[in-house]
Amino acid sequence: MPALWISHVDVSDPELYAQYAQHAVPAIENMGGVFVACGAEFATLEGHAWQRHTIVRFPSLASAQACYDSPDYQHALTFADAASKRALTIIDVAG
Template sequence: MAKGYWIGRVDVNDPEGYKAYVAANAEAFAKYGARFLVRGGAFAAVEGEARARNVVIEFPSHEAALACWHSPEYQRAKAFREPPVGLADIIVIEGYDGPQPG
């Protein structure tokens, strides 16, 4: 079964307010088996537009990734991140389990 991912691009306008979001989202992420693959860090925007912060979160399945997003636990946490604290683009996507170039 393919894993699920959240891919997020975020501009944080209120770092102190964003800390409340980070603390609150831990409950939902633990419940749905989330694992951070990218959490900030240096990047190069080689094509298109970027935001200041990038995040990739892995889940055991696409279904778990969607369930986490829609969960009451995450929706409570998300309220801490909404404007004016931050502005985000987030997609929930199914991973690829097929053949690789080789």
């Protein structure tokens, strides 16, 4: 069953965060992730008004978790940790 990786981000250091993206995008794509929404226009209806939102589709919940745990993505996170505040959820897509 496919799964979605849904992230919400507030960026404090755009230059450093760009380095995260430079490393994260290939790591995600190499693990089967397909970007569904990234940098799209949005409206916050409830809760914290995050600056950015990204949705990535993976073949399964296990593959989304494997991507997050991969050495390449963990390396990308070293840039994001100092440049942003994030929330990330992975969820099965209902059939």
